[in-house]
Amino acid sequence: MDFNTLCIHGAENNTHSTGAISVPIYQSATFAHPGVGQSSGYDYSRLQNPTREYLEKCVAALERGVDALAFSTGMAAITAFMELFSIGDHIIASGDLYGGTVRLFENISRKNGLTFDFVDTSDIEGVKALIRLETKAIFVETPTNPMMQVTDIKAVAELAKAHNLLVAVDNTFLTPFYQLPLTLGADIVIHSGTKYLSGHNDTLAGFLVTNREDLSEKLRYIYKTTGACLSPFDSWLLIRGIKTLSLRMERQQENALKIAEWLTTQEKVRKVFYIGLKNHPGYEISTRQATGFGSMISFEVDTESTAKQILEGIQVILYAESLGGVETLITYPMLQTHADVPEEERLSRGINNCLLRMSVGIENVDDLIADLKQALQ
Known part of the structure; x- marks a missing residue:
């Protein structure tokens, strides 16, 4: 399906039978059970909500992923991603990053026992030189914010796979309309949905998208546990924004x-x-x-x-x-x-x-x- 069509019809709207063209806003915190041990597929909106589910399926389709998770902000998405790692793990990150990401890594993630090296990730040899036994991931922003440095995603992904490392790419600036990191070898794509996906400066949102079932399962567990999910109304605003x-x-x-x-x-x-x-x-x-x-x-x-x-x-x-x-x-x-x-x-x-x-x-x-x-x- 063409990208333009995916923006409009990126997921099947099977949550209602009214014929409404606009996806309904299911402004409900909880859902009734049909019977003991039974579920409608929705139990509590922190776990999943029909409006958010439609948005997530749409974003996953746009990024060519198997799953997308919608967060309350872009920083909430990155914070959840960092929960994949343990004390002592080492991460290589682009040297020119959004300041909020740097603040998270330096003041929260380091406190939690992670270590970081910041490098120009367009320099593959420079990245390779920083890999050590404790290294678990390469975090790339391309183009970077604000100096617009460009990293060869495929080259980084090939290097990472040779050392069994995760590759996460912040795709906020180019969006899946212009760039598809998962098809270039990345494991996770990150978005501040506040920006182009929303497109109207009227809401905050974030996304993690993956094409790996194992990562989807881990991230879903982190997601429901830490709880920074996107609200139904904000999910609807993103659905509307993505159409254009x-x-x-x-x-x-x-x-x-x-x-x-x-x-x-x-x-x-x-x-x-x-x-x-x-x-x-x-x-x-x-x-x-x-x-x-x-x-x-x-x-x-x-x-x-x-x-x-x-x-x-x-x-x-x-x-x-x-x-x-x-x-x-x-x-x-x-x-x-x-x-x-x-x-x-x-x-x-x-x-x-x-x-x-x-x-x-x-x-x-x-x-x-x-x-x-x-x-x-």
């Missing part, structure tokens, strides 16, 4: 490429990080493993005052955290997404006081460029 995923992604990418090219011509802009530009170091890998480039742009301006001038001068674009919605948002990573990353570490990654990150929406691209132009002047 492909349309939004196409328009957002079209806008992003035009804006990225325009930014490269601006005197006050020093660097533009967009994987759809042919001079991006990850361009070739991107064209090989993905069908598109997405709509995330980071760019470095000449001075801190220019960065603040843009943030305070924009009129159409919104200065706000998050990404992936229909509205174009601009973020100041050093004060927002990566504020908790130690300054020395942050600067070593290029996240300085001149760096801005933009999530391009579906507005008229000429209006967006005009807004950036007036803010730069």
Whole structure:
């Protein structure tokens, strides 16, 4: 089935007989038993809810997985993933990660006895050099947030399988519309469903998707035990958002490429990080493993005052955290997404006081460029 059709009809709606086109919101915490030792298939919404089940089946189909688990947030999904590991286990992770993920690994997971090495995962030899007896997984973000580094997922997966390691890929930026990590050898795909899957900046959600039955069973146990499941109403919002995923992604990418090219011509802009530009170091890998480039742009301006001038001068674009919605948002990573990353570490990654990150929406691209132009002047 074509991806566009999957977005609309990704799972069979067999939970009701009314003929309703929109999946019902089963706003129920619990479900009655038909008899002793009998179940309708639903017992308690922490275990499963009909609305959430439909969403999970849809996301699993989009990612080519056997199971998807919908969480209350993207960070809740990553937290549950970390419960697969035990004290003393070692994980290799992309060096340029979303700040919230770094905060979780450094302040919660380390406290729980896990160890980490952060490395540029586009450097396969560098990753290989860090593997040791205690290593259990490689955690990849590609493209990374906010420096847009690209990792060869297939190469990492081949290395991991040779050492019996799990591979988890955060696919938030490209979504299954542009990138399918499970088909490239990954074991688990992670999403902040808050972003492109929802697409409207109106709810929080997270996903773990796997194509392995054994991992599905383990994750389902963790899921029901820790309990950070997505509510029925929020599940419905995600179902509604996914219906327009492909349309939004196409328009957002079209806008992003035009804006990225325009930014490269601006005197006050020093660097533009967009994987759809042919001079991006990850361009070739991107064209090989993905069908598109997405709509995330980071760019470095000449001075801190220019960065603040843009943030305070924009009129159409919104200065706000998050990404992936229909509205174009601009973020100041050093004060927002990566504020908790130690300054020395942050600067070593290029996240300085001149760096801005933009999530391009579906507005008229000429209006967006005009807004950036007036803010730069």
